[in-house]
Amino acid sequence: MSGWLKVLKxxxxxxxxxxxxxxxxxxxxxxxxxxxxxxxxxFLNSRLREKMQNPVEVxxxxxxxxxxxxxxxxxxxxxxxxxxxxxxxxxxxxxxLDIAEAMLxxxxxxxxxxxxxxxxxxxLIHQSAYELPFDDSSLxxxxxxxxxxxxxxxxxxxxxxxxxxxxxxxxxxxxxLVDPDYPGCGATIRxxxxxxxxxxxxEGNFWNYTVRFKKP
Numbered sequence: 001m002s003g004w005l006k007v008l009k010x011x012x013x014x015x016x017x018x019x020x021x022x023x024x025x026x027x028x029x030x031x032x033x034x035x036x037x038x039x040x041x042x043f044l045n046s047r048l049r050e051k052m053q054n055p056v057e058v059x060x061x062x063x064x065x066x067x068x069x070x071x072x073x074x075x076x077x078x079x080x081x082x083x084x085x086x087x088x089x090x091x092x093x094x095x096x097l098d099i100a101e102a103m104l105x106x107x108x109x110x111x112x113x114x115x116x117x118x119x120x121x122x123x124l125i126h127q128s129a130y131e132l133p134f135d136d137s138s139l140x141x142x143x144x145x146x147x148x149x150x151x152x153x154x155x156x157x158x159x160x161x162x163x164x165x166x167x168x169x170x171x172x173x174x175x176x177l178v179d180p181d182y183p184g185c186g187a188t189i190r191x192x193x194x195x196x197x198x199x200x201x202x203e204g205n206f207w208n209y210t211v212r213f214k215k216p
Contacts, residue, residue, distance in 0.1 A: 045077045045110055053176050053208055055083045058145060061203045061210035062172035067091040068140035071164070073129050073157065074098060074147025078107035078122075082114045084143075085121040097125040097132070129157040134164040141165075143172040148188070149181035158195035162215060171197055171213040177206065185209050 058080060064070055066089035075081055075096030084094045098104050104124050111119050127133055129151050142161045151157045161171055173188050183191075188211050189199055197213035204210050 040076075045079045045106075049079060052178070053145070053174075055080050058174050058210065059083045059087050061174065061201075061212065062141060062143040063170040063200075063212055064088060064141050064143070069093050069095075069138065070141045070143070071095045071097060071132070071134070071139055073132075073142060073144045073161070074150060075107060075124070076103050076147070078110040078124075080143075080145055081107070081111065081122050082118050085114075085118040088121060090117070090121070092121060094122045095125055096122060097127050097129065099126070099128050101126055130160055132160050132164050136163055137166045139164050139166065139169060141170045141172065143170075143174070145174045146176050146179040146181070148173050148175075148191070149183050154191050155195055158192060158197070162196050165215045167215060169215050170200070171215065172210055173213070174204075174208070174210040176208050185211060 062084075064084055064087040066087070068088050070084055070088055070092065072080060072084060072094070075098050078096060081094055081096045085092075088094055096104075096107060098107070104126055107124060111122060114122075125133060130153070142165060148154050148157070158171070165171065171192065173192065175182055175185075175188060185202060185206075189202075192199070192211065192213045196216070198216055199211060200214045201212045202209065203212070
């Protein structure tokens, strides 16, 4: 029994530590709101990230299909881009957009290790999420992974996303609890609906969820 008590005690300390981390990091983010620093790609592109947020599952939840034209906003170190490129197939195209040039430099390094056939389907864009360089109704899917609430004005971003998506196209927003800017699922749904989107599906759990919207 004493062994179980030790395990429970350690588990309690871990949970308490995570809770303290989440509270402190959220307080810091409320005072200083800034894009994620480039050095964080050490975690963002790691095996630990893969275990915490399965990239194949995230892309599946995002509704990406072969032949589509897809945009990831806030692509960071490019962790999800190769998986999206695999999903769109040889006739598709994936764009990775980030406002931080240093992030895109890290992204290029990451993509250099990706098979050439996938890399050719990916194009990186250094641009604000408020001014997407695409024509009206030109994209099939726009997805964001732990990025929406990092944008100072999420609704303004989603208004621009609404513009570039085709009718009945998909907006997918994925969030992970340990992210400093993590919003509850309800908050994500409210922001999407205020921008004019309709919820198609919610997948995952409190720890790691995806809300998939459609443009009416």
